[in-house]
Amino acid sequence: MGTLFKKFFDFGESSPADGYIKVFPGDVYSDAKGYGFTFDKDSGGKSMTSISSDKGIYSGIFSDFCMGSANDVPINFEIKVPHSGTYDVKIYIGGSLRECDISVLSQWRRFMLKRKIAAGECAEYEFTVNVCDVHRKDEERFIDRSIRISVLGQNPLINAIEIVENPSAPTVYIGGDSTVTDQTATYPYNPQSTYCGWGQMLGKYLKKGIAVSNHAQSGLTTEEFMGIHWAVVKERIKKGDFLFLQFGHNDQKIKELDAFGGYTKNLKYYIDYAKSVGAKPVLCTPINRIIFEEDGSLRDLLGEYGMAVRSLAKAENIPCIDLLGKTTDYFVKQGDERAWKYFWGDGVSRDYTHTNDIGGDVIARFVVQEILRNNTEGIREFVREDIISVEEPPSLDPSKRRKPSREGLKPVEDIGLVNIPKFGDINGLDNENKIKELAARGILDGSGDNSFAPDGLLSGKSAVYWAVRAAGIKCGFEDCGKYGFAGPITAGDEPVTRAELAVLLVNSYNHRAPDRAIVGNIDCYDDRGDIPPELSDYVRAANELGVLKGESKTKYSPKSTFTRKDAADIFYKLINIK
Secondary structure (H helix, E strand, C coil): CCCCEEEEECCCCCCCCCCCEEEEECEEEECCCCCCCCCCCCCCCEECCCEEEEEEECCCCHEEEECCCCCCCCCCEEEEECCCEEEEEEEECCCCCCCEEEEEEECCCCCEEEEEEEECCCCEEEEEEEECCCCCCCCCCCCCCCEEEEEECCCCEEEEEEECCCEEEEEEEEEEECCCCCCCCCCCCCCCCCCCHHCCHHHHCCCCEHHHHHHHCCCCCCHHHCCHHHHHHHHHHHCCCCCEEECCCCCHHHHHHHHHHHHHHHHHHHHHHHCCCCCCEEEEEECCCCCCCCCCECCCCCCHHHHHHHHHHHHHHHHHCHHHHHHHHHHHHHHHHHHHHHHHCCCCEEEEEEHHHHHHHHHHHHHHHHHHHHHCCCCHHHHHHHHCCCCCCCCCCCHHCCCCCCCCCCCCCCCCCCCCCCCCCCCCCCHHHHHHHHCCCCCCCCCCCCCCCCEEEEEEHHHHHHHHHCCCCCCCHHHHHHHHCCCCCCCCCCCCCHHHHHHHHHHHHHHHHHCCCCCCCCCCCCHHHHHCCCHHHHHHHHHHHHHCCCCCCCCCCCCCEEEEHHHHHHHHHHHHHC
């Protein structure tokens, strides 16, 4: 093995410490340099936070620092690394006259630390990250060669960062669905209205020396994970690593993936492969949904899948983390009204299936509690036992229990998407579940009379609304125009063209992405001359993102229009781009 990668960064304006690279407030990331700040965007497309330098009250590393200007927008710092693998990170924060209450995140918004740092206090924190390629549905493989560190919270600052390659560190690979995946965020940050899978909180409760690589994704079944997502894991998983699996929410919608049939068969395949390379499989029962019955219990929609997981884990003599049982007990004690604290909601809409940052954090603690209970060798010694307790909710007086709201629950047969609008004209469509998920997230508008009008053409007005809502902005249909997503196009009642939709897709992506979409090459399209000049860069960027490529390898068809059904596929792809 060659020389291990190692780089140290000293933030601020003063001379760098010996062996450190100086990082000034204006050092924006570039591939040529290999490090620098990246920025999140507000609704106007401008940077929401500026970076400044300030003097510390101590010498050495804590003598100065870089600080963000906003408490609810992260400082993002990216470091280019030579290859995928595991890297130890040490971050220095402190020496300021201001109190800091911050979270440190890595990679795809994975939480590594939450801590209050008193005025004058100096803190050092160490953790291990895994840099790994990402596969998303219907997209090419994303080759990842960067470590991304973010600091979010009150007075976010960084004094120094040290990166040292650690190839011997074990990795926890995770497969699962939307309740486990690394969810994105919009800023200004609100933990209540930010989706979060428990996999992106797990690293917060593990010590330096073990890394998390989360390959869960929204909508996945045990069958779909076996494709492009599993390919990345299969290439890398090795002796001493772990494979955590939590599926069920989407499998139960597929006849062939019944609990003791295709579902169990697929889980056993993953278990057998992990064992064959010396890795340790761990099965998780799916978390429960908060659909309350009138007697205060939770509706049992996943019971058979929980039984199947427990049965298989026992037969294979491997650990089982019973999240179905843990979440059921916990949220029943919370009751219908208090349980909403842990699931996504924006004050208008709410979700019965997907946790927010508060809920994802609680479930991650359940996971590590179960690791200790199972005495799982190879990972138990890395659990940060001092911070994993979950406060038990006080008991509810049955006489004061609020009757569960039935609003948005029908039809309950739409398992996992119980709070969706009732579109009566999408049954049997090949993308029915995608439309339901987009509707559940509040992205799509209906067409009146409980219909979606899948064969109707997507209008400019509706396309603007979808793009704004896909960016995570909660607004009414009539207000979405004020965010400027339409750019140079006129968004009216006329059908939106492919070139015009490219504008909305790129602006929506740029709103929620750390880096703006790259303007690529479209020389392969013979009809590129038909693209209006003012829309050309948007088409190039949408094509490069892969969210809206040409109708064929040689034809872009910029003036073509979309049915609402086909447009739903495009927006589903958009929200799953990382």
